Amino acid sequence: MTVLTFKHFVSADQVTPTDALTLIERAEAFKHGESRQFANPIYVSNLFFENSTRTHTSFEMAESKLGLSVISFDPTHSSVSKGETLSDTIKTLSAIGVNLAVIRHPQSDYYRPLLDASSTAILNAGDGAGQHPSQMMLDLMTIHEHFGHFTGLKVGIVGDLAHSRVARSDMTLLKQLGATVMFSGPRAWYTEDFAQAGPYVEIDDLMPQVDVLMLLRVQLERLDATTRAAFTATDYHQTYGVTLERAKQLQPQAIIMHPAPVNRDVELASELVESPQSRIFTQMHNGVFMRMAMLEAVIDANHF
Amino acid sequence: MTVLTFKHFVSADQVTPTDALTLIERAEAFKHGESRQFANPIYVSNLFFENSTRTHTSFEMAESKLGLSVISFDPTHSSVSKGETLSDTIKTLSAIGVNLAVIRHPQSDYYRPLLDASSTAILNAGDGAGQHPSQMMLDLMTIHEHFGHFTGLKVGIVGDLAHSRVARSDMTLLKQLGATVMFSGPRAWYTEDFAQAGPYVEIDDLMPQVDVLMLLRVQLERLDATTRAAFTATDYHQTYGVTLERAKQLQPQAIIMHPAPVNRDVELASELVESPQSRIFTQMHNGVFMRMAMLEAVIDANHF
């Protein structure tokens, strides 16, 4: 097996195409029942400074399946409320013996000051509008599971690009792995960095072309008040969303993905969430096994 | 042993008298040291959307004693705060691999849309003013432990019937098991559904008649502002409560029960909470073993 060297796992930029394929292979092995035991107890804390059901619970499950010892940490009841910096918090956890910190934080690049602060390894579970490597990796796994490869696949990424950790993480590696990407949704969200990665295509032109339709959540809680007031769910659905009508234009082999939670009847008609072409709950299921592979890679790289 | 078939365990209506006796027998076995191991790891999440010490901690203890793997879930930090429905949350937990969800929620019948939503089994830990089957079952266990049977027992249920999950759950099964029920407390709370189950009796007439005096918590936090303002603890205690004086009218074999937390000197004189006739802390103790029996019944019915 290829050896992965993730002292920390914080950014999609760290992941080479070879790494991605190695992690996918390992995650698929876990999905098919492989288990892993470690010689020493491994202590992990999950620090979620933003709300999350899926990511938090999925990491807890992955940790449980790997037999890690979870040391509970609640940011809202921590000394962070006494003004302690995140860096001092991690140094504290390190002194206490926490080997690995899984962190979600609203600030982009929050992890940079932490990388050399202590011996505790950092696994980034999402930073602001920046990186979300575990979501990227479970997306790639879900595509690979269906098609068996990436070369030549057409991936349409639709929606709130500007606020999406997921879009940025995914597009880079998808291209390196041989897929082409295109974008749709409100043009205001199609900013320069996306324009460099692939073309903007009207939603009705996009539907019949893609192998993978990757929808993004319209993150209402991140919109400013004016935008939110102007925004109606029905308008969005009719103009940019995947209606029942539009879904009929998909090719038979195409799949629908969404990082969830889905705004039903906004990004996607509610009936399609659990349709045969949807892989939305498969993504969540795969996420546990991918996170096992990522945790294992970090643990092994650190020789805990 | 009788086989129980609780795919979900959500309502007192599911429990036949035979089921109740089987669960009590199993809970008593756990209390006397019997243990149970499962072939596969069982993943359980506790979703408490309402505050609770007793019920939440008691389920955590029961799960620990059964060796279940608890995947932590905090509703206040979950995507429910992004507007996700409870049904989508459960589907998510199911995709992640959670076998069993123990849920307490303020909305009556919250569980109905969940029963066919996914493969995750639901154990209802209380819904609004509706059902609270684990409290019912631990009440029945505590009565059975003392008397050895139910036939012919006279059970007086006293207090805030209107807001009580417990009263509704208990009265149905107690009658099926051969007990008679009667009610006391403020007449406004003695609504039609209780009138069909048993008579209203003034508290001073009730005391010398009963084998079991089942007090209910006056749920101040559920009263409307007007009622709460009019209500004084002292008045309630003198008019409807179990004062030291009234307690002397109890027969020697009678027991006092209360689901707790007790409003001391409101429903019950403080000195009586730990009196020889009180079974209040016994109820809490029994609750752990009854919840073990209920969890086991659901796990076995689902062949996890």
Add this chain to the structure above:
Amino acid sequence: MTVLTFKHFVSADQVTPTDALTLIERAEAFKHGESRQFANPIYVSNLFFENSTRTHTSFEMAESKLGLSVISFDPTHSSVSKGETLSDTIKTLSAIGVNLAVIRHPQSDYYRPLLDASSTAILNAGDGAGQHPSQMMLDLMTIHEHFGHFTGLKVGIVGDLAHSRVARSDMTLLKQLGATVMFSGPRAWYTEDFAQAGPYVEIDDLMPQVDVLMLLRVQLERLDATTRAAFTATDYHQTYGVTLERAKQLQPQAIIMHPAPVNRDVELASELVESPQSRIFTQMHNGVFMRMAMLEAVIDANHF
């Protein structure tokens, strides 16, 4: 090995000099890899009614290393919010089967009504401005680890004495073990009880004398509004704090301690937090092993 008899472990007053040395010896053994297993499962709950990273996480780690079963309890979601007393909460946990409760609470002496309330043992993790025995014990361990003894050591305690649990806990036992204590910082905080334990010394006179410089956190969140407004971090640092300049006056064998979280550049120049003479992160590291020793002492004394 000396037998310790801590049915509860709530106050520094309980700890004789012999006990302290026995606990330190045991904690050092744990630090050097010794482990301990118990014949029966031990159930512990951590009740933190005040925010804390270090103490809470450190106890969780100690419990994990001892193989205890942690039954989770969140005060903010408990029946305490329905007005239940702490005493009734502990009786409830006791009835549910919790053997040991680790409690941090803002009210001084909160633990007194709990000691005879139930069979659950209490380990005090800090009460208001009162006791904080596990911090005291890890401080003593850290001093002992460096010097190998206490006799004749000069310990300077500097800062917010009035609001400090730590200062009161430490000074008593340090003196019994043969050390001398002196105090510095704002004179208003040098109250009568400290005056009886040792002299007040200006910070610049203190620096060259001490073997141990024990800094206290200026607890901004406990100051009243007027004091907080008058208080500036820069003033404090220049007048009472350990500046880079002042630190040069320390003897070479002297060590700097602080219970953390440190207000960087208030009590201590930021650069000194991780300097060679600082033992601040060592204290956190030692805390885990000392808490193992304290938990073990309570468990053994109760024959759980």
